[in-house]
Amino acid sequence: MKFGIAVFPSKKLQDLANSYRKRYDPHYSLIPPHLTLKEPFDATDEEINKIAKKIEGIAKDAEPFTLRAYKISSFQPVNNVIYMKVDSVPELINLYQSLHNEEFGVKSQYSFVPHITIAQKLSNDEHSDVYGSLRMAGVDHEETVDRFHLLYQLENGSWTVYETYRLGGGDS
Amino acid sequence: MKFGIAVFPSKKLQDLANSYRKRYDPHYSLIPPHLTLKEPFDATDEEINKIAKKIEGIAKDAEPFTLRAYKISSFQPVNNVIYMKVDSVPELINLYQSLHNEEFGVKSQYSFVPHITIAQKLSNDEHSDVYGSLRMAGVDHEETVDRFHLLYQLENGSWTVYETYRLGGGDS
Numbered sequence: 001m002k003f004g005i006a007v008f009p010s011k012k013l014q015d016l017a018n019s020y021r022k023r024y025d026p027h028y029s030l031i032p033p034h035l036t037l038k039e040p041f042d043a044t045d046e047e048i049n050k051i052a053k054k055i056e057g058i059a060k061d062a063e064p065f066t067l068r069a070y071k072i073s074s075f076q077p078v079n080n081v082i083y084m085k086v087d088s089v090p091e092l093i094n095l096y097q098s099l100h101n102e103e104f105g106v107k108s109q110y111s112f113v114p115h116i117t118i119a120q121k122l123s124n125d126e127h128s129d130v131y132g133s134l135r136m137a138g139v140d141h142e143e144t145v146d147r148f149h150l151l152y153q154l155e156n157g158s159w160t161v162y163e164t165y166r167l168g169g170g171d172s
Numbered sequence: 173m174k175f176g177i178a179v180f181p182s183k184k185l186q187d188l189a190n191s192y193r194k195r196y197d198p199h200y201s202l203i204p205p206h207l208t209l210k211e212p213f214d215a216t217d218e219e220i221n222k223i224a225k226k227i228e229g230i231a232k233d234a235e236p237f238t239l240r241a242y243k244i245s246s247f248q249p250v251n252n253v254i255y256m257k258v259d260s261v262p263e264l265i266n267l268y269q270s271l272h273n274e275e276f277g278v279k280s281q282y283s284f285v286p287h288i289t290i291a292q293k294l295s296n297d298e299h300s301d302v303y304g305s306l307r308m309a310g311v312d313h314e315e316t317v318d319r320f321h322l323l324y325q326l327e328n329g330s331w332t333v334y335e336t337y338r339l340g341g342g343d344s
Contacts (some may be wrong), residue, residue, distance in 0.1 A: 010334070
């Protein structure tokens with residue numbers, strides 16, 4: 001089974017992201033707008049129970065962080081993904097690193113650039129058009145994140161939440 | 173903001189439900205296959221924090237239950253919803269009742285028929301065709317449910333998980 005770890009930002013930021021994703025992101029209907037903390041990885045039912053426990057420990061040792069989305073950027077020329085760039089605050093970097101230590105054994109393909117994808121799988125011409133207009137629109141949003149989720153993927157490509165983790169292990 | 177409470181069954185049962193929902197349920201892309209524990213209700217950010225705490229208490233006092241989907245049924249003539257009928261085991265009924273006591277102040281429109289919707293918003297003719305073939309296909313599935321989720325709805329009608337609750341407050 002395929003698992004992943006992500007933060008869902010507030011409804012406000014998700015609604016904004018979806019206003020773009022609806023037109024420019026073919027994953028629009030597969031998962032809500034999110035900040036990926038760990039790229040999809042394979043695990044059996046037995047393995048995921050152990051992993052879920054590890055993540056619980058990591059979440060308790062981590063801290064809530066300020067998610068500041070401050071500009072629209074693109075991964076071009078690596079790929080045509082356009083995203084809201086999120087401030088690399090130490091709490092977020094630490095959380096990412098804890099979720100990528102040798103215990104997990106899964107190295108990320110890319111270095112960590114915190115982001116919320118709003119457009120992908122565009123042709124080069126589309127990318128150039130859409131990026132121009134989204135960059136002009138910009139983004140300026142700040143909120144506190146106190147939780148993240150472990151998800152698994154269904155056969156149709158969509159994602160279901162398996163577990164919710166509180167940062168710092170705190171109550172609501 | 174609109175909130176709801178639901179159980180997501182295992183990937184296996186979700187994949188089966190989605191094989192029907194894809195064709196017959198316009199909510200297919202808005203939420204994964206689920207068993208509704210509480211119909212959508214309105215709450216402010218402040219209210220939901222109190223409600224989330226109440227649910228935490230309810231979850232701790234509840235018990236994991238056996239989800240047995242044993243036949244395909246329909247709510248006709250009330251509406252044209254076709255669903256997998258889920259066994260009304262006492263643990264599930266108790267959980268439902270705890271989530272509908274006077275503290276919540278939101279009465280359900282219907283009496284509780286545990287189910288997983290696989291088709292809706294069909295015309296009468298479609299309903300009759302689809303119901304005939306799905307009833308023949310049937311369903312026979314059993315699994316243990318140890319968690320449920322509090323969700324909120326985005327402007328596009330899709331649902332995002334806010335919190336995960338363990339039944340009995342147990343670990344994985």
